[in-house]
Amino acid sequence: MPGYGWMFPAGDGTVNIGVGALSTMKxxxxxxxxxxxDQYASLVRESWTLGEYIEKPRAWRLPMxxxxxxGPGWVAIGDSAGFVNPMNGEGIDYALESGMLAVNCFLDNPETAPQEYDRQVGERFDDFLRTGRRFSLIIGHPWLLKPGLRIAVGTQSAADITLAVMGNLIDSSTPGVAGKVMRLADNVLRVADPVLRRTRAKA
Ligand SMILES: Cc1cc2nc3c(=O)[nH]c(=O)nc-3n(C[C@H](O)[C@H](O)[C@H](O)COP(=O)(O)OP(=O)(O)OC[C@H]3O[C@@H](n4cnc5c(N)ncnc54)[C@H](O)[C@@H]3O)c2cc1C
Structure with a gap:
């Protein structure tokens, strides 16, 4: 299943526990x-000596x-602009970065801020997020997810590159193996995109 479970100790003896799944999955x-x-909680219940839920589980969507x-006089930042990394569901960093860009653009010139902001966030995030969305289409197919995972985290060096890609720490212009892998992934995903969309897992 493309997604993950998490658990954060809240510091007062309780934890925030949850699961998330990609809507591209079959x-x-x-x-x-x-x-x-419930299944995830039962896996970690014993080792974390978890008790019962103290609140009803709630659900939320991550806009990608x-x-x-x-538009004239306004810009959207963070989740409202869909800046969530499809590879790992992270959005805090992108919310902060896009917020800082927005503020700087309006301080520089309120007249041109919306266009300038759009250009700057496009330059910083668009390619990466597009690759991430294509990646999320891939991992929505179990027959691609399993072999893909084996390659992506099969060795320490592969896992290091995967982590750097997922964290937006490298792009196709990065020198060395990591940049080459990113360029290759970009090209493969671009070519595969129409097929993946057509075979997108249906409910
Ligand atoms: C369960 C879960 C786990 C996550 N885990 C991670 C993680 O581990 N790492 C990570 O990087 N990201 C994670 N994310 C994503 C991350 O939380 C969001 O991408 C990030 O918080 C987006 O920031 P934001 O400022 O754009 O929006 P938000 O944090 O949603 O802030 C928007 C704020 O606006 C307020 N608001 C809404 N409407 C109005 C209104 N009309 N008037 C005034 N205020 C209003 C809301 O109450 C809210 O406080 C997770 C998200 C979820 C749901």
Whole structure:
């Protein structure tokens, strides 16, 4: 299943525990996240001496794209602009970065800020997020997810590159093996994109 479980100790003897899944996976609409959460909790219950839930589980969506992120006098940042990394669901960094860019653009010139902001976030995030969305289509197919994972984390060097790619720490212009892998992945994913969309896992 493309997704992950997490657990954060809250510091007062309680934990924040949860699960998330990519909507590109086969049968997503039939997936019961409450059941998945129970299963995940049962895996870690003993080692973490977990008790019962103290709150009812809640659900949220992570937006990974948006239709429009700027207009006359306004810009959208963070989640409202769809800046969530499809490879790992992270959005805090992108929210902070896009917020800082927005502030600087408006301080520099409020007239041109929306266009300038759009250009700057496009330069910083668009290629990476597009690759990430294609990646999320791939891992939505179990027959691609399993062999793909074996390659991506099969050795320490491969895992290091995977981590750097997932964290937006390298791009196709990065020198060395990491940049080459990114360029290759970009090209393969671009070519595979129409096929992946057509065979996109249906509910
Ligand atoms: C369960 C879960 C786990 C996550 N884990 C991670 C993680 O480990 N790492 C990571 O990087 N990201 C994680 N994310 C994603 C991350 O939380 C978001 O991408 C990030 O918080 C987006 O920041 P934001 O400022 O754009 O939006 P938000 O943090 O959602 O902030 C928007 C704020 O606006 C307020 N608001 C909404 N409407 C109005 C209104 N009309 N008037 C005034 N205020 C309003 C909201 O109350 C909220 O406080 C996770 C998300 C979820 C749901």
């Amino acid at each position: 049968g997503f609409k039939k997936l019961n996240l409450n059941t998945l959460l 794209s948006c239709m429009k992120r700027s």
